[in-house]
Amino acid sequence: MTEVYQKQNIPTTASNESIKFANGLVASGVICPKLTPLALRAADSQIVVWDPSGTGGAEKALFLSAMAMDTTEGAARKELIKGGYFNEAAINWPESMTAIQKAAAFAGTPISHSVVR
DSSP: OHHHHHHHTSOSBSSSOOOEEEEEEEOTTOEEOTTOEEEEETTTTEEEEOOTTOOTTTTSOOEEESSOEEOTTSOEEEEEEEEEEEEGGGSOOOTTOOHHHHHHTTTTSSEEEEOOO
């Protein structure tokens, strides 16, 4: 609970750049908080939680979750963030992320992030 409270006090964006949104079909079984890196699974073109060591598209971060997501009831269309400049501390990175993986995340996409001091 403390981590969630602290994240709420962190500025989400790192600039005045506007956030761009899109809708996508999120795969069944995805549970994640707001601002979680997401990927596009190539096999069925559904959105999954980004896995930097994954395969089949899951290894490429393309979006951020625009809200907390729970698709345990089945795949569903959800709002995604497809562009913007974000405070790295506000992003809900996977637990085992290295600084190098964070730096490479979203390469080639209109999502940028940096440490806001």
